[in-house]
Amino acid sequence: MPQEVHIHTYSNGLTLLVEAMPHVRSAAFSFSIRGGCAYEANDQRGLAGITLDLLTRGAGSRGNRGLNDALDALGLDRSESTGVMLLYLGGSTLSRNLAPALDLYADMLRRPHLPEEELEPARLLALQDIQGLEDEPQTKVMVEMRKRYYPDPLGRDHRGTEAGVKSAAIDQVRQFYERYVQPKGLILSIAGDVDFATLKDQVGRLLGDWPAKPAPEPKPSPDEPRGGHIEQELDQTQIALAYPSVPMDHAEFYAARGAVGVLSEGMSSRLFTEVREKHGLCYAIGARFEAMRGRGSVVGYTAGRPEKAQELLERTLHEFRRLADGIDDEELQRVKAGLKASLIMRQESTSARASGNSSDWYMLGRIRPLEEIQSAVDSLTPAKVMDHLRRTPPKDFTIVTLGTRELDTQINEYSDLCLSVSIRGQLLEKYTCRFTRTPCRMGCKSWARRTQRHCQRRSDSSFAPAHAMKWTANPASRTSSNT
Amino acid sequence: MIFKGTEKRTSLDVNRDFDRIGADNNAFTSEENTVFHATVLPEYVPQAVDVLADILRPSLRQEDFDMEKSVILDEIARYEVQPAYACYDRAKRIFFGTHPLGQSVLGTNESITALKRDQMADYFQRRYVAPNILVVAAGKFEWPEFVQLIERQCGAWKSGATGRRGLKETKGGGGVHAIQREKVSQEYVTFWAPAPAADSPERYAAHVLTSIIGDYTGSRLFWELVDPGLADSADMGFYEYEKAGAYIASMSCQPESAVSNRQKIVDVLTEVQKNSVTDEDLTVARTKLASREVRAGERTHRRMLGIGRDWTYLGQYRTLDEELAAIDAVDAKSIRQLLDRYPLTNLTTVALGPLEKLE
Numbered sequence: 001m002p003q004e005v006h007i008h009t010y011s012n013g014l015t016l017l018v019e020a021m022p023h024v025r026s027a028a029f030s031f032s033i034r035g036g037c038a039y040e041a042n043d044q045r046g047l048a049g050i051t052l053d054l055l056t057r058g059a060g061s062r063g064n065r066g067l068n069d070a071l072d073a074l075g076l077d078r079s080e081s082t083g084v085m086l087l088y089l090g091g092s093t094l095s096r097n098l099a100p101a102l103d104l105y106a107d108m109l110r111r112p113h114l115p116e117e118e119l120e121p122a123r124l125l126a127l128q129d130i131q132g133l134e135d136e137p138q139t140k141v142m143v144e145m146r147k148r149y150y151p152d153p154l155g156r157d158h159r160g161t162e163a164g165v166k167s168a169a170i171d172q173v174r175q176f177y178e179r180y181v182q183p184k185g186l187i188l189s190i191a192g193d194v195d196f197a198t199l200k201d202q203v204g205r206l207l208g209d210w211p212a213k214p215a216p217e218p219k220p221s222p223d224e225p226r227g228g229h230i231e232q233e234l235d236q237t238q239i240a241l242a243y244p245s246v247p248m249d250h251a252e253f254y255a256a257r258g259a260v261g262v263l264s265e266g267m268s269s270r271l272f273t274e275v276r277e278k279h280g281l282c283y284a285i286g287a288r289f290e291a292m293r294g295r296g297s298v299v300g301y302t303a304g305r306p307e308k309a310q311e312l313l314e315r316t317l318h319e320f321r322r323l324a325d326g327i328d329d330e331e332l333q334r335v336k337a338g339l340k341a342s343l344i345m346r347q348e349s350t351s352a353r354a355s356g357n358s359s360d361w362y363m364l365g366r367i368r369p370l371e372e373i374q375s376a377v378d379s380l381t382p383a384k385v386m387d388h389l390r391r392t393p394p395k396d397f398t399i400v401t402l403g404t405r406e407l408d409t410q411i412n413e414y415s416d417l418c419l420s421v422s423i424r425g426q427l428l429e430k431y432t433c434r435f436t437r438t439p440c441r442m443g444c445k446s447w448a449r450r451t452q453r454h455c456q457r458r459s460d461s462s463f464a465p466a467h468a469m470k471w472t473a474n475p476a477s478r479t480s481s482n483t
Numbered sequence: 484m485i486f487k488g489t490e491k492r493t494s495l496d497v498n499r500d501f502d503r504i505g506a507d508n509n510a511f512t513s514e515e516n517t518v519f520h521a522t523v524l525p526e527y528v529p530q531a532v533d534v535l536a537d538i539l540r541p542s543l544r545q546e547d548f549d550m551e552k553s554v555i556l557d558e559i560a561r562y563e564v565q566p567a568y569a570c571y572d573r574a575k576r577i578f579f580g581t582h583p584l585g586q587s588v589l590g591t592n593e594s595i596t597a598l599k600r601d602q603m604a605d606y607f608q609r610r611y612v613a614p615n616i617l618v619v620a621a622g623k624f625e626w627p628e629f630v631q632l633i634e635r636q637c638g639a640w641k642s643g644a645t646g647r648r649g650l651k652e653t654k655g656g657g658g659v660h661a662i663q664r665e666k667v668s669q670e671y672v673t674f675w676a677p678a679p680a681a682d683s684p685e686r687y688a689a690h691v692l693t694s695i696i697g698d699y700t701g702s703r704l705f706w707e708l709v710d711p712g713l714a715d716s717a718d719m720g721f722y723e724y725e726k727a728g729a730y731i732a733s734m735s736c737q738p739e740s741a742v743s744n745r746q747k748i749v750d751v752l753t754e755v756q757k758n759s760v761t762d763e764d765l766t767v768a769r770t771k772l773a774s775r776e777v778r779a780g781e782r783t784h785r786r787m788l789g790i791g792r793d794w795t796y797l798g799q800y801r802t803l804d805e806e807l808a809a810i811d812a813v814d815a816k817s818i819r820q821l822l823d824r825y826p827l828t829n830l831t832t833v834a835l836g837p838l839e840k841l842e
Contacts, residue, residue, distance in 0.1 A: 027687060044754075072767050073766070075770040075774030077778075078700060094773075120712065122712065124711075125712045128714075129715060131737065132735070133671055134668040135565075234564065265502075266505075267498040267502065268499040268502045273498070277495070303561075333503070334499065334502040334503055334505075338502060339505075346521055
């Protein structure tokens with residue numbers, strides 16, 4: 001599929017990315033602004049999201065109602081979201097309506113009213129967003145995990161805190177806008193039935209003379225990651241985990257993606273097959289690569305019945321660790337087929353192309369051609385992935401659990417524990433590991449205790465060893481072509 | 484159970500054969516259809532058809548069935564803890580009453596526990612006969628070769644009588660019902676009223692009307708509840724089934740606002756029922772729907788589902804341009820006729836959350 005992305009950076013630092021897709025009738029666009037929740041002051045948590053909300057409540061010659069009606073009249077499906085580093089505004093519509101939509105967005109970015117009377121509704125919505133999280137345990141556990149895994153402010157949740165939202169004042173909103181909504185570093189990415197030259201002129205006219213006022217990037221604190229348990233009465237124990245990997249611009253990035261793919265790409269991947277299909281310990285399970293600029297991580301999620309949650313956690317961790325023992329060519333071939341297919345199938349979506357180009361530009365300062373990604377995936381071999389896993393093995397897990405029962409997460413420290421135990425010459429009797437059926441390398445007490453418990457359970461007739469689960473609507477599967 | 488293996492493949496083979504060709508595959512069950520689907524690169528169409536066709540002749544083994552039952556019980560529990568879903572499922576039951584559409588797609592603890600393998604196998608024999616199965620492909624493929632492929636894989640499948648008996652509209656259960664869940668933090672409220680069926684020519688008017696009242700931006704409910712921050716979500720959609728349909732509005736908010744918010748929604752519906760909508764409303768809603776229709780048509784997966792839907796409910800293939808023309812033809816007169824035939828105010832209201840009652 002031919003692919004050409006036009007790039008133009010204006011003198012104020014705003015970059016326009018345009019990818020023409022002549023076979024479609026629609027166009028999608030996104031503005032990425034360097035003003036995410038990482039830029040909020042500690043006592044103003046939630047301010048970035050409130051500012052974003054207020055940007056859409058009146059701008060230029062139009063009030064709240066007028067602006068929203070004008071956007072609606074263009075058949076625009078909008079989306080606005082607050083990220084850690086970036087604020088996003090964008091949408092998609094018929095390509096003939098793109099030009100008037102950009103006129104309206106220029107008003108929102110440069111001439112927002114930020115009206116005081118709209119602050120209260122924005123605050124109320126933000127508060128309900130925070131409270132609504134309590135009814136979504138699957139999301140909440142990931143939010144809590146990120147807070148503990150990333151050094152502040154990188155692990156912040158866009159919802160902010162109740163205190164921050166309640167105390168948000170209109171002056172703070174206006175100040176946040178003045179400081180961070182500016183063109184230096186802003187990316188406008190457009191894909192669809194469009195013409196680069198025309199857009200370059202229009203965007204230049206609308207935003208080219210917008211003065212730049214770059215603000216310093218927030219500095220991550222030296223905080224160490226820490227896991228934890230959050231008590232909440234739930235019928236399912238929620239488990240989230242993360243560990244460091246390589247960043248997107250690293251030579252081993254595709255090897256790292258390949259390794260995660262072995263765990264979680266497709267329904268024959270290890271987590272799905274081993275933990276869900278063979279042991280029936282969960283309905284949803286998955287792992288994926290999470291990229292920030294200069295920083296890559298692998299994050300995982302699963303949930304299961306409280307009485308099985310300890311086993312679920314241990315089997316899940318076992319699959320992560322077992323990666324370093326080897327992967328075979330056939331499973332890597334499947335991962336490669338999946339990665340390549342989703343890459344190509346994603347090409348048909350104007351929104352996916354606009355956001356993919358924007359993300360490449362932000363993360364790497366360039367757009368990776370499709371052929372570059374394809375050939376990087378093609379050239380993956382088990383040896384390359386294993387080399388990467390030897391240098392960067394899954395370890396130092398941050399584990400966060402949510403539910404009625406605290407889990408023993410110390411198992412992720414077992415190699416260190418065993419070392420300290422054996423130094424003191426107190427190595428306990430060896431047990432057979434229930435996963436590998438070989439003598440357990442670990443002699444520490446907690447491991448032995450759990451092994452015993454599970455060994456007993458295995459002999460119990462009620463312990464079904466090979467559950468298989470229904471996978472219709474499997475939340476862990478790819479859905480890129482559905483959205 | 485369809486994914487649990489065939490004469491040729493174990494369940495693991497099924498997954499591997501999909502993954503080998505990089506298929507994005509899944510399946511879902513709604514009230515009226517079960518859909519097995521895969522999106523693949525054009526060169527893998529034969530392999531994708533090979534697995535999809537094979538799994539539709541499953542082994543249905545007793546031991547797999549026994550395990551699957553316990554998994555479904557898990558799944559029921561998982562959905563029950565999601566208040567928005569639990570509210571919808573309860574409301575559907577109350578609204579449709581004894582009508583078959585009132586049945587939960589997942590089933591209940593009792594129905595799943597009592598189910599026998601032979602009952603399932605009997606269901607399979609009756610429903611998975613050739614005349615009851617539709618194959619849809621969209622994207623880059625050669626039609627004559629595709630037809631041959633299907634003929635080879637599925638030509639020997641058994642025939643049999645299909646169809647459903649006793650299909651009818653519903654009047655709706657009516658009333659205001661509150662289901663108390665003290666540990667839920669928000670209140671979830673849903674409003675149902677009878678609407679046209681999937682094959683009714685009035686369905687386009689129903690889509691336009693519900694967009695005006697309850698689209699996620701710029702609608703009556705948006706301005707009344709979401710923009711002022713009274714509810715974190717409030718929307719309305721039109722749901723079409725065979726010979727029945729429903730307008731469904733949903734809202735979630737802080738429990739203390741639920742009673743007054745409910746009244747505001749009733750007021751909006753009463754006002755539109757009485758005074759209908761403006762020409763400006765109509766223009767905006769038609770533009771929004773047409774814009775979405777065009778963009779959905781650009782995605783092969785969405786187009787595939789659309790074609791399948793049209794063939795199942797209308798028995799015809801409809802082009803994108805025909806759909807756009809039908810949306811464009813909705814005017815003030817068609818909205819008035821729709822409102823007279825299917826009033827918005829014929830409500831069944833169901834709430835789920837910390838409140839004991841909604842009045």
